[in-house]
Amino acid sequence: MWTGTLYALIAGLMWGLVFVGPLLIPEYPAALQSVGRYLAFGLIALPLAWLDRAALRRLTRSDWLEAIKLAAIGNLLYYLCLASAIQRAGGPLPTMIIGTLPVVIAISANLRNARRDGRLPWLRLAPSLLLIAAGIACVNQAELAALRNDAHADITRYAYGALLAFGAVACWTWYPLRNADWLRHHPGRSPRTWATAQGVATLPLALTGYLVLWLVMGVSGSPFAMPFGPRPAVFIGLMAAIGLFASWLGTLCWNEASQRLPTALAGQLIVFETLAALSYAYILRGHPPGAQTLLGIALLVAGVMWAVRVKPEPVELNA
Numbered sequence: 304m305w306t307g308t309l310y311a312l313i314a315g316l317m318w319g320l321v322f323v324g325p326l327l328i329p330e331y332p333a334a335l336q337s338v339g340r341y342l343a344f345g346l347i348a349l350p351l352a353w354l355d356r357a358a359l360r361r362l363t364r365s366d367w368l369e370a371i372k373l374a375a376i377g378n379l380l381y382y383l384c385l386a387s388a389i390q391r392a393g394g395p396l397p398t399m400i401i402g403t404l405p406v407v408i409a410i411s412a413n414l415r416n417a418r419r420d421g422r423l424p425w426l427r428l429a430p431s432l433l434l435i436a437a438g439i440a441c442v443n444q445a446e447l448a449a450l451r452n453d454a455h456a457d458i459t460r461y462a463y464g465a466l467l468a469f470g471a472v473a474c475w476t477w478y479p480l481r482n483a484d485w486l487r488h489h490p491g492r493s494p495r496t497w498a499t500a501q502g503v504a505t506l507p508l509a510l511t512g513y514l515v516l517w518l519v520m521g522v523s524g525s526p527f528a529m530p531f532g533p534r535p536a537v538f539i540g541l542m543a544a545i546g547l548f549a550s551w552l553g554t555l556c557w558n559e560a561s562q563r564l565p566t567a568l569a570g571q572l573i574v575f576e577t578l579a580a581l582s583y584a585y586i587l588r589g590h591p592p593g594a595q596t597l598l599g600i601a602l603l604v605a606g607v608m609w610a611v612r613v614k615p616e617p618v619e620l621n622a
Contacts, residue, residue, distance in 0.1 A: 307563030316574025317553035322580035333386035343546030345506025370504035377478030383604030392464025400468035402577035427478035441599030494558030
């Protein structure tokens, strides 16, 4: 249980990096950041795939189709929505919307996976969910107050960013549940191999997306300097860093956690991503969070610690 929680923490720290990219290169289209990140992820996965080629050969056609689905929705579409949301609404608002994932995934998993994982009793699970929800509400309230005090804020743009963030939530509610299904149905397979397989599956999708985007920009007469934009060194370095640490290492650690933890509990531990992303956002802002935000963070941590103590109960099958 605690080893799985530690892996989830490391995954959260790595995944928090993805919230930084759109803030560091805001002039780059979100679609380019999405395909750029996963093109880097796919290229990083190639030498890893060579080292793990024997295990990858044992994957069936249906396994590779599942990896492609996970790559398309949990990687490319998710990050397209997230990067677009951050560019329109800034870092904190999308971060807090994504922060609802622990509650959304926990409820979804507790409804659909009780027979496999055991049922986390709702009465015992409720306090942790309420603490997490209260923490998210506190931080969100603080950010909304700051927004209301900004005379130059574009409310429509922020609202559109919020809608895109909810789209990212939908993608990432589907992804961990579906990913955990595969891992739990294949307990003898290495999570490292499965992370690498998703990277390999992402590569042709990202490469195709990159070429299509380049073609569309050329045909439409976009002034954006393809293929690497106005700051090529920064773009390439950032995409490589996010591809290695967030995409591959984060996925590897999450796979390790998914094999050790009930899906409902693992879903709650995505809160680590929210905490990491908030920390990085305030570091970029150059000032610490306020008292209400700190209270929200404390509630989030308390909710996670409470959740770790809840043990699943086996579901009795009818004869």
